[in-house]
Amino acid sequence: MSTRALFREDAYRTQCEASVTAIDEMGMHLDQTVFYPLGGGQAGDAGTLTLADGTKIVIADTRKAKFEGATPDDAVHVPAPGQEEALSLLKVGDRVSAEIDWERRYRHMRLHTASHLMCAVLPYPVDGCSITRDYARLDFATVEPIERERVEARLAELIGGAHDVNTEWITDDEMTARPELVRTMSVKPPMGLGRVRLLRIENVDLQPCGGTHVRNTGEIGGLRIAKLEKKSARTRRLVLELV
Numbered sequence: 431m432s433t434r435a436l437f438r439e440d441a442y443r444t445q446c447e448a449s450v451t452a453i454d455e456m457g458m459h460l461d462q463t464v465f466y467p468l469g470g471g472q473a474g475d476a477g478t479l480t481l482a483d484g485t486k487i488v489i490a491d492t493r494k495a496k497f498e499g500a501t502p503d504d505a506v507h508v509p510a511p512g513q514e515e516a517l518s519l520l521k522v523g524d525r526v527s528a529e530i531d532w533e534r535r536y537r538h539m540r541l542h543t544a545s546h547l548m549c550a551v552l553p554y555p556v557d558g559c560s561i562t563r564d565y566a567r568l569d570f571a572t573v574e575p576i577e578r579e580r581v582e583a584r585l586a587e588l589i590g591g592a593h594d595v596n597t598e599w600i601t602d603d604e605m606t607a608r609p610e611l612v613r614t615m616s617v618k619p620p621m622g623l624g625r626v627r628l629l630r631i632e633n634v635d636l637q638p639c640g641g642t643h644v645r646n647t648g649e650i651g652g653l654r655i656a657k658l659e660k661k662s663a664r665t666r667r668l669v670l671e672l673v
């Protein structure tokens with residue numbers, strides 16, 4: 431009952447029709463989805479599932495499925511609390527219309543793409559990363575001082591440079607042979623499906639990533655460093671916000 435991850439083919443797709451393949455204590459499983467499940471540091475999507483009779487189920491979050499044999503693409507759509515009546519109408523095999531909260535997702539896409547730019551601006555290993563609607567938080571393993579003004583100026587330059595953002599695929603074996611591509615120590619490359627997706631920002635960055643991104647760095651818009659602090663003796667934490 432694998433989920434087809436439509437967001438990986440087209441991050442701008444906001445809606446799809448799907449069949450309910452399972453319902454468990456975590457939520458609903460669909461045969462295909464536009465909802466991104468929490469992973470790789472990026473928050474899960476919220477949105478709605480609309481039943482054939484028009485009943486809407488509000489989805490508060492999306493998580494990776496935990497069942498035996500689940501692939502990294504298998505997602506669970508987690509309902510917001512207090513919807514027992516709507517949920518009681520839903521059965522396995524039902525057709526639903528799945529639609530994400532696009533305003534929230536687009537912020538994830540802009541902040542996520544910005545975090546790739548950060549990897550180009552600060553050439554240190556990343557040992558923690560969290561991308562939400564409101565901020566991107568990155569922990570860099572370095573003892574070097576980080577200058578806020580210089581980083582903001584370089585980011586603005588890369589955003590203004592309007593670099594194209596594209597995906598490429600390599601096999602799991604090719605990925606294993608190129609460990610230098612991995613920038614984020616805390617996030618394993620999305621392996622296990624036989625192939626790994628690489629995210630290329632033209633002339634800026636190349637690394638394995640299964641998240642959702644904008645098509646061009648120009649879409650990120652204004653950014654500021656909201657926080658820059660020493661997280662530990664060997665780690666600097668940086669929080670980016672959209673302006």
Ligand SMILES: [Zn+2]
Pocket residue numbers: 542543546629639640641642643
């Ligand atoms: Zn990414």
